[in-house]
Amino acid sequence: xxxxxxxxxxxxxxxxxxxxxxxxxxxxxxxxxxxxxxxxxxxxxxxxxxxxxxxxxxxxxxxxxxxxxxxxxxxxxxxxxxxxxxxxxxxxxxxxxxxxxxxxxxxxxxxxxxxxxxxxxxxxxxxxxxxxxxxxxxxxxxxxxxxxxxxxxxxxxxxxxxxxxxxxxxxxxxxxxxxxxxxxxxxxxxxxxxxxxxxxxxxxxxxxxxxxxxxxxxxxxxxxxxxxxxxxxxxxxxxxxxxxxxxxxxxxxxxxxxxxxxxxxxxxxxxxxxxxxxxxxxxxxxxxxxxxxxxxxxxxxxxxxxxxxxxxxxxxxxxxxxxxxxxxxxxxxxxxxxxxxxxxxxxxxxxxxxxxxxxxxxxxxxxxxxxxxxxxxxxxxxxxxxxxxxxxxxxxxxxxxxxxxxxxxxxxxxxxxxxxxxxxxxxxxxxxxxxxxxxxxxxxxxxxxxxxxxxxxxxxxxxxxxxxxxxxxxxxxxxxxxxxxxxxxxxxxxxxxxxxxxxxxxxxxxxxxxxxxxxxxxxxxxxxxxxxxxxx
Numbered sequence: 001x002x003x004x005x006x007x008x009x010x011x012x013x014x015x016x017x018x019x020x021x022x023x024x025x026x027x028x029x030x031x032x033x034x035x036x037x038x039x040x041x042x043x044x045x046x047x048x049x050x051x052x053x054x055x056x057x058x059x060x061x062x063x064x065x066x067x068x069x070x071x072x073x074x075x076x077x078x079x080x081x082x083x084x085x086x087x088x089x090x091x092x093x094x095x096x097x098x099x100x101x102x103x104x105x106x107x108x109x110x111x112x113x114x115x116x117x118x119x120x121x122x123x124x125x126x127x128x129x130x131x132x133x134x135x136x137x138x139x140x141x142x143x144x145x146x147x148x149x150x151x152x153x154x155x156x157x158x159x160x161x162x163x164x165x166x167x168x169x170x171x172x173x174x175x176x177x178x179x180x181x182x183x184x185x186x187x188x189x190x191x192x193x194x195x196x197x198x199x200x201x202x203x204x205x206x207x208x209x210x211x212x213x214x215x216x217x218x219x220x221x222x223x224x225x226x227x228x229x230x231x232x233x234x235x236x237x238x239x240x241x242x243x244x245x246x247x248x249x250x251x252x253x254x255x256x257x258x259x260x261x262x263x264x265x266x267x268x269x270x271x272x273x274x275x276x277x278x279x280x281x282x283x284x285x286x287x288x289x290x291x292x293x294x295x296x297x298x299x300x301x302x303x304x305x306x307x308x309x310x311x312x313x314x315x316x317x318x319x320x321x322x323x324x325x326x327x328x329x330x331x332x333x334x335x336x337x338x339x340x341x342x343x344x345x346x347x348x349x350x351x352x353x354x355x356x357x358x359x360x361x362x363x364x365x366x367x368x369x370x371x372x373x374x375x376x377x378x379x380x381x382x383x384x385x386x387x388x389x390x391x392x393x394x395x396x397x398x399x400x401x402x403x404x405x406x407x408x409x410x411x412x413x414x415x416x417x418x419x420x421x422x423x424x425x426x427x428x429x430x431x432x433x434x435x436x437x438x439x440x441x442x443x444x445x446x447x448x449x450x451x452x453x454x455x456x457x458x459x460x461x462x463x464x465x466x467x468x469x470x471x472x473x474x475x476x477x478x479x480x481x482x483x484x485x486x487x488x489x490x491x492x493x494x495x496x497x498x499x500x501x502x503x504x505x506x507x508x509x510x511x512x513x514x515x516x517x518x519x520x521x522x523x524x525x526x527x528x529x530x531x532x533x534x535x536x
Contacts, residue, residue, distance in 0.1 A: 024312045027328035028083045030106035037338040040107040041331050042263055045122050048111040053097075053104035056132045058111065061085040062144040062256065070151060083108060092135040109330045112263035115236055116200035116357060119193035121172075125257050126182040145256045147171070147180070162435065163482075164245045170255040173242035180244065187422040188239045188429070195428035196232065198452040201357040202388075203227050204272055205512040210279040213272060216447040217397075218284065224499045224518035226392040226450035229272075231430075233265050234449075238403050238431035239421075243482035247403045249435045267332045270325055274335050274349040277342050281319045287445050351510040361505050361513075362386075387461040389453040389500040389521075391474070393430050394535060396493035397447040402480055406430045406494075409475045410456040417485050420477060427456050427474075431481075446493055453498070463500065463521070470498055470524045478530075488529045497532035498524040 032039040049055050064085050083105075090105035091098065113122055124130070130143035149169040159165040167178055173185040207213045212222045215230045241247025245255045252258050273280075281301050289295035292306045304316040325331055334352040337345050354361070391408055407420050408427040414420055421429065428451035457466060476496060478486040488494065502516035525531030 023309060025308050025310060025317065028109065029329045030083070030087075030108070032329050033338075037326060038336075039326070039329055039331055040109050041333045041335075042109045042267065043111055043333070044114050045111040045124070045260060046114070046118055049122070049124050052133075053101050054108055056134070057086045057089060057101060057105055057108055058082075059130060059132050059141075059144060060089050060134055061108075063141065064089070066144050066148055066256075067151075082110075089135065094135070097133075110259060110263045112267050112332075113257070113260035114264055114267075115189070115261070116196045116232075119189045119196050120186040121182060121189065121240065121257065122260070125260070126180075145260075148254045148256060150254075160250055160435065162248050162250065163243065164248050164251040167245070170246075170251075171244040172240055172246065172255070172257070174244050181242075185240055185242055188242070189236075191422040191426045192235065192239070192428050194455040195452055197357055198455065199227055199232055199450070200268065201353070202452070203229065203232070204268070204275065204353050204357070206515045207272075208276045208279060210276075211282055211284070213279075214269075214281070216449055217287070217445070219446070219448065222448065224392055224520065226394075226448045226499075227390070228449070229265060229268060231449040233261075234433035235429060235431040236261055237433050238405060238481050239429065241403075241481060242421075247433070247481040249433065266325075267334075270332055270335050271349055271353065273323075274337065274345050275353075277346070280323065347510045350512060354506065354509055354512075385502055385504050387463065387466070387500055388503050389457065389461075389466060389470075389498060390450045391427075391453060392497055392499050392535070393449045393451070394446055394493065394495045395432065395491060397432060397434060397445045399432070399492040399494065400480065400486060402435070402482075403431065403433050404481060404486065404491075405479045406432075406491075406496075407477050407479065408451055408496075409477075410453075410473050411475070413475050413477050417477075417479060417483065420479055425456075427451060427453060463519075466500075467498070467521050467524060470521075474498070474524060476530065491530065494530040495533050495535055496525055496530055497522050497535060 030040075043051070043054075048058075061082050065082055086105040086108050087102075090101040093101045124143070125145040127143050128146050129140060130145075131138065131140055133139070134141075147169045153168055154165065156165075164171075167174070171178060171180045173181040173188075175181055203213065207225060207227070209221075209225075211218045212225045213228060216228050216234070217230075218228075237252060238247045240257060240261070241252065241255075245251040246258060246261075283298050283300040286293060286297055286299050287295060289297065290306065292304070293299065301319045304318060305322065306316055308317045309315060310317050310321060321327070325335075326337075331337065334349055334356070335345070336348070340348065393406060395406070405421065407423075407429050409423065409425050410427050411425045414423040414425075420426075430449045430451055432447065453470070454461070458469070460466075476488065478488050478491050478494075480486060498521040499518050500521060501518050504514035504516075506513045520532075520535075522532035522534070526533075
């Protein structure tokens with residue numbers, strides 16, 4: 001668990017060199033200023049799709065990449081490589097355009113989807129066809145962001161016997177006929193939009209310790225800080241997949257949207273690192289193990305991130321050697337880390353985070369995607385001391401046989417389970433992301449998460465007003481990612497309770513709010529199935 005997000009960094013957009021004994025991951029160095037350290041930034045797909053030559057090359061390269069022979073170790077089916085394909089395509093353009101496309105190819109980097117600001121899937125990933133300018137001119141082509149079609153269909157020895165293994169192409173929220181339902185998926189994402197934004201800001205502004213920041217499994221000294229980057233990572237996977245590839249770990253990486261999602265996870269990690277440069281991975285016991293590490297072993301900053309090699313022989317990357325994006329030749333728009341001191345960088349990044357995720361400075365923000373909630377959220381005074389509330393969730397990671405949701409409601413649970421995931425009074429959804437065929441775990445593996453409440457609460461945020469209200473109005477239900485209903489009492493280890501803390505508004509644009517100690521309001525859920533049982 002300690003190495004979770006450093007591992008993501010090592011596989012996101014890398015130039016790989018095929019060698020006899022290993023595949024060297026050297027990073028993309030095109031467009032990098034070796035004197036100043038300035039390097040190209042990955043761009044948000046909401047703007048990158050209108051960039052012209054860079055986006056053309058991205059789509060054309062991805063098309064060729066997905067079409068490669070699955071037996072090739074450098075194919076999309078096995079290990080990811082994209083940048084070198086773009087260089088070849090750029091040189092095929094007519095002379096009048098070639099210089100522009102060669103320059104774009106040098107600076108080409110992955111794009112990301114910032115689901116905390118734009119919670120629904122980018123429209124461009126849900127269109128089967130796409131227009132680009134290819135070396136042959138304007139071209140209407142199959143969209144490689146839409147899905148990945150297996151060629152050939154993997155054998156039973158390649159894939160576990162899960163439902164996604166039966167589909168010939170990747171799907172998102174499949175119906176009974178195995179067809180993607182992007183509108184249904186987007187309704188679920190939109191229903192969680194304000195929660196995504198609140199959790200992202202809270203995590204970046206309030207959590208300075210890498211261990212609770214990074215993952216849902218860490219417990220030592222966690223207190224009631226149950227939010228984490230993995231917490232948000234998991235729910236995006238589960239909702240986008242909803243029974244398709246993204247919601248099942250062994251298959252998730254085949255869906256092209258996986259890379260847009262993981263690039264954003266890496267981006268949030270890079271932002272957090274700029275804010276808190278002195279905190280990083282600490283030794284932790286890995287209860288699951290990997291293909292090379294036994295379950296129960298302790299992993300630390302020097303644990304090998306197999307199978308990712310930094311040379312063509314036996315040297316493997318570790319969390320120590322992938323700590324910075326500099327080595328891999330990219331950054332993000334919010335993190336310009338050249339020609340500044342660490343203190344200046346942190347200040348600049350705080351201002352960027354505030355501008356993106358909390359521009360008004362208020363804690364209780366009106367939803368960007370109003371859904372006719374029974375109680376309209378309201379904004380608090382920017383200069384006031386206010387309160388914010390969350391639901392903490394603790395549950396056995398392998399309580400059920402697959403990934404699942406816990407939906408929370410302000411008011412009655414909707415009568416039809418088919419609307420649970422996007423009901424007007426849905427507060428937010430918490431997700432456990434696993435595999436449909438989990439291996440046997442001999443010990444109880446608890447995982448921890450958090451959802452925000454303020455966006456459905458009235459203007460008076462004092463505990464004397466909010467706690468009696470939540471006792472009356474807070475409800476939750478459990479549902480598998482395929483829509484099947486599970487009785488709350490059948491979910492091993494499930495416990496949900498309300499916590500709150502005082503918040504003092506920020507004083508400057510490059511400062512974060514002040515956060516008080518957590519207070520447990522166990523009485524809100526005590527005595528109910530899956531309610532508080534003395535935690536905190």
